[in-house]
Amino acid sequence: MNDDRPADFRARIRDSFSKQAAMRTIGAELTRVEQGTVEIELPFDEKLTQQHGFLHAGIISAALDAAGTYAAYSVLDPDASILTIEFKVNLMSPGRGERFLFRGEVTKPGTTIIVSDGRGYAISPDGPAKLIASMTGTMMVIRGREGIEG
Amino acid sequence: MNDDRPADFRARIRDSFSKQAAMRTIGAELTRVEQGTVEIELPFDEKLTQQHGFLHAGIISAALDAAGTYAAYSVLDPDASILTIEFKVNLMSPGRGERFLFRGEVTKPGTTIIVSDGRGYAISPDGPAKLIASMTGTMMVIRGREGIEG
Amino acid sequence: MNDDRPADFRARIRDSFSKQAAMRTIGAELTRVEQGTVEIELPFDEKLTQQHGFLHAGIISAALDAAGTYAAYSVLDPDASILTIEFKVNLMSPGRGERFLFRGEVTKPGTTIIVSDGRGYAISPDGPAKLIASMTGTMMVIRGREGIEG
Amino acid sequence: MNDDRPADFRARIRDSFSKQAAMRTIGAELTRVEQGTVEIELPFDEKLTQQHGFLHAGIISAALDAAGTYAAYSVLDPDASILTIEFKVNLMSPGRGERFLFRGEVTKPGTTIIVSDGRGYAISPDGPAKLIASMTGTMMVIRGREGIEG
Numbered sequence: 017m018n019d020d021r022p023a024d025f026r027a028r029i030r031d032s033f034s035k036q037a038a039m040r041t042i043g044a045e046l047t048r049v050e051q052g053t054v055e056i057e058l059p060f061d062e063k064l065t066q067q068h069g070f071l072h073a074g075i076i077s078a079a080l081d082a083a084g085t086y087a088a089y090s091v092l093d094p095d096a097s098i099l100t101i102e103f104k105v106n107l108m109s110p111g112r113g114e115r116f117l118f119r120g121e122v123t124k125p126g127t128t129i130i131v132s133d134g135r136g137y138a139i140s141p142d143g144p145a146k147l148i149a150s151m152t153g154t155m156m157v158i159r160g161r162e163g164i165e166g
Numbered sequence: 167m168n169d170d171r172p173a174d175f176r177a178r179i180r181d182s183f184s185k186q187a188a189m190r191t192i193g194a195e196l197t198r199v200e201q202g203t204v205e206i207e208l209p210f211d212e213k214l215t216q217q218h219g220f221l222h223a224g225i226i227s228a229a230l231d232a233a234g235t236y237a238a239y240s241v242l243d244p245d246a247s248i249l250t251i252e253f254k255v256n257l258m259s260p261g262r263g264e265r266f267l268f269r270g271e272v273t274k275p276g277t278t279i280i281v282s283d284g285r286g287y288a289i290s291p292d293g294p295a296k297l298i299a300s301m302t303g304t305m306m307v308i309r310g311r312e313g314i315e316g
Numbered sequence: 317m318n319d320d321r322p323a324d325f326r327a328r329i330r331d332s333f334s335k336q337a338a339m340r341t342i343g344a345e346l347t348r349v350e351q352g353t354v355e356i357e358l359p360f361d362e363k364l365t366q367q368h369g370f371l372h373a374g375i376i377s378a379a380l381d382a383a384g385t386y387a388a389y390s391v392l393d394p395d396a397s398i399l400t401i402e403f404k405v406n407l408m409s410p411g412r413g414e415r416f417l418f419r420g421e422v423t424k425p426g427t428t429i430i431v432s433d434g435r436g437y438a439i440s441p442d443g444p445a446k447l448i449a450s451m452t453g454t455m456m457v458i459r460g461r462e463g464i465e466g
Numbered sequence: 467m468n469d470d471r472p473a474d475f476r477a478r479i480r481d482s483f484s485k486q487a488a489m490r491t492i493g494a495e496l497t498r499v500e501q502g503t504v505e506i507e508l509p510f511d512e513k514l515t516q517q518h519g520f521l522h523a524g525i526i527s528a529a530l531d532a533a534g535t536y537a538a539y540s541v542l543d544p545d546a547s548i549l550t551i552e553f554k555v556n557l558m559s560p561g562r563g564e565r566f567l568f569r570g571e572v573t574k575p576g577t578t579i580i581v582s583d584g585r586g587y588a589i590s591p592d593g594p595a596k597l598i599a600s601m602t603g604t605m606m607v608i609r610g611r612e613g614i615e616g
Contacts, residue, residue, distance in 0.1 A: 035216075036216050036222060037215045038214045038215060041191070041213045067185035067186050072188035074188060074224070074225075074232060075188055077224060077228060078222065079224070100223050101257060102552065104404045104452060104554060105227075106251065107250055107252060123447075124406075124408045124447060128606070129606065131450065150423060150424075150433075150452065152450065152452055154551055251454055252454055254602060256573075256574075256602060258573075258581060273558075273600060274597060281556050297573075300602065302554060304401055304454065306428070332517045335517035336516050338522035363490070363491045366485075366486050367485035372486060372487075372489075372528065373528075373535075374488060374532060378524020378525060381524045400523050401556065402555060404552065406551065406552040407549075407550055
């Protein structure tokens with residue numbers, strides 16, 4: 017975790033996130049960026065539901081993948097970029113809530129491969145946050161390939 | 167694969183899919199429904215992109231999960247429903263193309279657990295379909311729980 | 317986590333583990349059993365190596381799977397048993413060390429599905445434990461099927 | 467799949483496999499080596515069982531990982547080596563049989579990342595081979611790091 021200019025990684029992540037039209041489409045917001053930890057939040061929206069009216073597993077997965085990927089991003093040197101190679105999601109409880117919080121954390125930094133873990137929570141006004149999903153993702157660090165910066 | 171009324175499983179899958187607002191939001195269409203195989207197609211749309219302008223990995227995963235889940239659905243008896251327990255996605259090539267095809271297939275049917283595999287392809291007018299992602303998902307068969315039918 | 321007779325789950329897990337000839341073959345010992353947490357240790361042995369002389373990834377995976385499965389077992393009621401449906405392992409560093417510790421922990425208990433996470437560490441006399449692998453596994457709770465008790 | 471000297475990759479794989487003491491310990495034999503496909507077979511042995519007397523899930527996983535890794539190896543150039551980054555296994559049926567066959571196949575070759583899929587089968591004298599497990603694994607191609615050749 018070798019970035020001594022914290023402002024930089026935050027700015028780079030916010031910039032990259034703002035270019036992800038898919039995150040805008042699902043209403044995801046970047047709410048926390050630390051070295052090794054990124055949080056994304058999502059208000060419930062009927063347009064993101066599955067057939068029983070809960071948040072769609074695919075949307076949960078998309079938000080968890082993004083949180084884990086940006087967590088990995090936060091420990092990169094400024095001239096590198098990142099690709100998600102693969103991830104696994106466990107869906108534990110229905111996506112029922114007013115808001116959802118997705119936290120990605122770096123489990124293993126590395127010069128070539130970074131592993132992130134993530135957890136997704138449903139948040140309701142009348143109770144504690146509920147764990148609804150977990151994720152493990154593997155990211156590859158990319159250097160010097162045009163067109164995939166950021 | 168115990169449904170002797172093929173029309174039924176097709177109708178039930180089309181009905182369930184049409185209730186998934188998230189699939190509408192990402193523009194996914196159900197283009198093939200056979201026993202054990204389901205295909206979903208998606209035209210490229212700028213609102214589904216990541217920061218380099220390609221189809222977002224989270225959207226690829228959402229479509230693959232849906233294809234695998236409905237493939238499992240297609241081998242269920244009519245009074246059962248299904249929950250995705252977990253899935254893993256490998257992202258192999260950028261989501262670059264005019265359209266995308268996601269095929270889910272049942273690898274192992276079962277009375278309690280069904281395993282599906284999936285493949286995602288980018289389709290361009292000027293070349294062969296390109297494999298961009300694969301998925302393995304584990305689904306649980308649900309019977310007699312109110313509120314999650316279909 | 318509904319067992320109010322802690323002695324029981326410990327005895328049942330030790331009994332089951334002692335019947336796993338594969339664990340004996342690889343030299344694994346059950347070194348800690350708490351509700352929700354199980355640890356397995358393994359001394360380095362040349363007969364468990366891959367081609368570069370390190371602990372084989374398959375052996376790492378076998379021990380992590382066992383730790384995660386017994387962690388799930390520790391939160392079961394006494395008349396239930398458990399099957400591993402699937403697991404995923406990330407291999408982070410070579411299996412180089414004098415001993416190895418594998419810790420499984422229950423992330424999500426449940427009446428039908430239990431999710432465990434695990435971490436594997438290499439232990440050397442001259443330094444801190446090193447994270448070499450992580451695991452997420454999905455287990456199904458089984459009741460009343462003959463022949464698979466324990 | 468760029469090796470024009472087929473004898474070479476076969477010899478290199480057989481040589482590497484013969485150095486995996488863990489494969490010897492579990493009684494695994496390399497029974498087929500083609501470009502992109504490798505098979506490993508294992509006779510049932512009581513020393514590899516879990517508590518119900520079937521082949522241990524960890525041993526199934528170890529053999530599937532090896533088959534998938536050597537399948538990836540078979541499409542490498544001669545001066546490269548390979549590391550398993552991660553794999554996922556679905557366990558579908560008990561490991562009950564006289565022999566077991568594990569087939570690994572390359573799904574996506576690549577210069578840096580190779581994805582393999584695998585299937586495990588139980589073989590009995592009195593019936594067809596039975597699918598007992600599937601695997602997807604991600605391998606990284608390594609060049610020029612001392613000590614991990616082969």
